[in-house]
């Protein structure tokens with residue numbers, strides 16, 4: 561008999577939810593993570609009493625009442641509503657594109673006026689068969705929204721000109737003809753009161769966790785301890801990169817503590833001009849309606865990913881998708897390893913999706 565039923569590699573959301581469910585069923589789990597903290601990318605660092613989202617801004621949102629209740633059993637969520645603003649040439653615009661934005665762009669006040677304006681610009685463009693992202697966006701929303709709010713931001717994010725990006729990246733550009741700045745359409749959204757670490761702590765309560773441990777440094781030893789491995793690290797690394805490395809887009813964060821109470825009045829401000837090197841500034845205290853004397857802001861820069869860097873967004877182009885398929889074929893044949901989470905499935909997952917996936921994997 562092995563010491564553990566499950567060895568869980570990665571204390572992120574996937575690993576933590578899986579460990580929690582397995583423990584509840586009387587299974588013995590060991591969770592390891594190579595970082596010196598649990599939580600994976602939702603981990604926050606407390607600076608000046610403010611929960612700083614170290615790996616990017618995280619806003620929980622879902623339409624699924626079951627998932628909302630699930631997370632709220634560990635920590636109560638607040639009523640934070642994501643309503644980012646965008647700055648372009650010193651002018652401020654509400655996001656997502658809605659009646660406030662259209663008023664700011666054109667001075668129009670009624671939905672009909674806004675619809676007419678967009679239709680007029682779409683017609684004027686004459687684009688019927690968009691060949692790249694730029695043409696695609698203009699054919700959907702016209703030139704004003706595109707040039708002021710989409711072009712620069714998108715080019716920074718992808719590190720390429722919009723005319724060199726494929727049209728399929730943008731399938732739809734949601735526009736709303738109501739005065740509604742709520743970024744998400746989901747029924748439930750919020751931030752854990754006291755921060756995301758509370759969620760992680762709740763999930764991992766009573767479970768053995770070892771931090772600062774890389775699975776690959778003593779793989780055989782760890783495997784010998786358990787019946788089943790739940791692997792939430794990179795699938796290509798698991799197989800020694802034999803089909804080549806899966807590529808990602810990365811980000812670079814610059815955190816700053818400022819000796820003022822309120823820097824920008826909003827948690828998220830996007831900078832949509834191409835010549836400004838960062839894409840957004842996050843002011844963390846506003847996620848929790850903080851009243852601290854100081855504030856912490858983060859400039860978020862897109863970064864070309866190189867091996868060894870933090871992997872944020874999978875690049876789901878043809879080459880990488882093919883590579884992933886090859887790895888996944890091997891993974892499917894493993895009898896005692898479960899692969900799950902954003903790195904093992906090489907997939908962009910929102911938090912509620914990764915929780916749903918972990919719950920489903922455990923059931924199976």
Ligand code: FDA
Nearest residue numbers: 570572573574594600601616618619775793901902910911
């Ligand atoms: P995660 O990466 O969190 O965990 C994997 C863990 O495995 C890591 O802790 C890692 O250290 C560990 N590990 C890897 N290899 C290992 C090894 N060899 N040995 C030991 N440990 C190893 N979602 C949302 O709903 N709302 C939002 O606002 C955002 N915002 C957001 C911003 C940015 C910039 C990104 C990139 C992502 C988001 N997300 C999001 C998505 C969210 O971050 C994501 O759904 C979860 O964090 C994924 O959890 P996982 O457990 O899959 O991976």
